[in-house]
Amino acid sequence: MNGKIVGGFLVLTGLVAGVAMYWLQVYAFYQDASFTPGDEIELTSIESGQPEPILVEGITGIDGDSSPIRFRACFRTPMTLAMLTETYRIYPAPTPLTAPSWFGCFDAPAIGAALESGEAVAFMGQENIHPGVDRVVAVFADGRAYAWQQLNGSEGNE
Structure with a gap:
């Protein structure tokens, strides 16, 4: 049971970090x-x-x-x-x-x-x-x- 929680946390953290890095590279630092x-x-x-x-x-x-x-x-x-x-x-x-x-x-x-x-x-x-x-x-x-x-x-x- 603990392994599933830890594994799920790691996968979720990786997904959030990946989405954040993509957004920072493609959208965050640009302005008109x-x-x-x-x-x-x-x-x-x-x-x-x-x-x-x-x-x-x-x-x-x-x-x-x-x-x-x-x-x-x-x-x-x-x-x-x-x-x-x-x-x-x-x-x-x-x-x-x-x-x-x-x-x-x-x-x-x-x-x-x-x-x-x-x-x-x-x-x-x-x-x-x-x-x-x-x-x-x-x-x-x-x-x-x-x-x-x-x-x-x-x-x-x-």
Whole structure:
């Protein structure tokens, strides 16, 4: 009898801990990202080397204080790819990071495939937005655009 109680307690504790860890990883540390003046989507200018705000529409995003690479955003831009490629720095090695399943507008595998095929172009949003982390912005020819933050290999992240 005591063994069943102890075993049941251990199984129940394991289930509760597993559910809590899942919830903490997928939901707990995310909040809506702010896109107020000073927190806009920016691209790094070829000419000045400085990030500049770009025109965006219908932006939605998530971020989390617990990690600098939790940021994801989906939006549209009226700016053409031709103008963007002539004005802003291309990002050399974009790797879209997956977003939580509940943030449905950001499909990292599809964005990655589009970047590989040339259907989309990745730009340097802001270098070292956090130490060792770059903000990357991928733009499609039809104006769809996505932003995320990824490790850049500096600051001991190699």
